[in-house]
Amino acid sequence: MQRIFILTGAGISAESGLRTFRDADGLWEGHKVEEVATPEAFAANPELVHNFYNARRSQLLTVEPNLAHHALVQLQRKWGDRLTLVTQNVDDLHERAGMEKVMHMHGELLKQTCTNCGDVSDCADRMSIESQCEACGEIGCVRPHIVWFGEMPLLMDQIHSKLMQCELFISIGTSGVVYPAAGFAEEARRHGASLIEVNLEGTDISPIFDEHLQGAATDTVPELVKRLTDTL
Numbered sequence: 001m002q003r004i005f006i007l008t009g010a011g012i013s014a015e016s017g018l019r020t021f022r023d024a025d026g027l028w029e030g031h032k033v034e035e036v037a038t039p040e041a042f043a044a045n046p047e048l049v050h051n052f053y054n055a056r057r058s059q060l061l062t063v064e065p066n067l068a069h070h071a072l073v074q075l076q077r078k079w080g081d082r083l084t085l086v087t088q089n090v091d092d093l094h095e096r097a098g099m100e101k102v103m104h105m106h107g108e109l110l111k112q113t114c115t116n117c118g119d120v121s122d123c124a125d126r127m128s129i130e131s132q133c134e135a136c137g138e139i140g141c142v143r144p145h146i147v148w149f150g151e152m153p154l155l156m157d158q159i160h161s162k163l164m165q166c167e168l169f170i171s172i173g174t175s176g177v178v179y180p181a182a183g184f185a186e187e188a189r190r191h192g193a194s195l196i197e198v199n200l201e202g203t204d205i206s207p208i209f210d211e212h213l214q215g216a217a218t219d220t221v222p223e224l225v226k227r228l229t230d231t232l
């Protein structure tokens with residue numbers, strides 16, 4: 001059984017009702033990315049950034065995983081530890097579908113980090129400049145557990161080791177423009193993996209893939225999962 005590495009992006013959650021990042025003239029829910037998704041933005045206007053992520057968090061609680069998230073769970077049930085799922089998404093739709101061991105390289109919307117003590121904890125509510133860290137008691141040090149532009153993605157050592165071992169690399173619903181994730185396909189290819197891209201359209205990095213499955217994730221991902229499990 002091949003070792004499979006799957007990278008997902010905003011496209012897999014689009015049909016659940018979460019907007020992707022690059023489908024609205026560079027605006028993300030009405031904001032420029034640099035106004036809400038950089039450490040500089042948070043330092044300059046923490047209330048705006050908190051409010052932005054508070055809105056994303058409440059929106060997340062109104063949507064559900066879709067057929068693509070569910071199909072990947074079926075794949076994991078067959079493949080077990082030979083399947084690695086890395087997501088750039090900060091939503092919890094993979095987990096709510098039943099996926100285990102999801103590696104969130106860009107953080108998680110339903111978590112908070114304390115900039116004072118480094119504690120990471122669950123947070124399904126609003127965060128504000130008055131929020132208190134439950135671990136150290138400090139007030140005003142809590143921030144969304146999100147990797148902003150200019151910050152180092154999480155779990156990179158584990159991700160690289162899984163990339164070097166995989167025999168099949170599958171990219172689903174990501175535009176392939178944000179690094180380091182955009183470089184994963186090339187890295188897997190250098191180590192001998194076959195590459196499949198699943199997307200509504202071609203991307204900047206489509207040419208390096210062996211196969212491109214064009215279409216909505218809720219159609220293409222279940223089809224791909226069926227194909228893979230039929231070969232067992």
Ligand code: APR
Nearest residue numbers: 009010011014020021022088173174175178199200216217
């Ligand atoms: N099915 C399949 N693909 C889809 C669908 C769908 N229903 N809808 C959109 N897509 C594709 C788009 O064609 C696009 O290539 O999903 C991709 C979404 O691209 P982006 O919005 O750029 O999202 P992503 O690649 O996840 O962004 C990467 O950038 O803003 C940062 O940190 C943020 O994690 C994010 C990172």
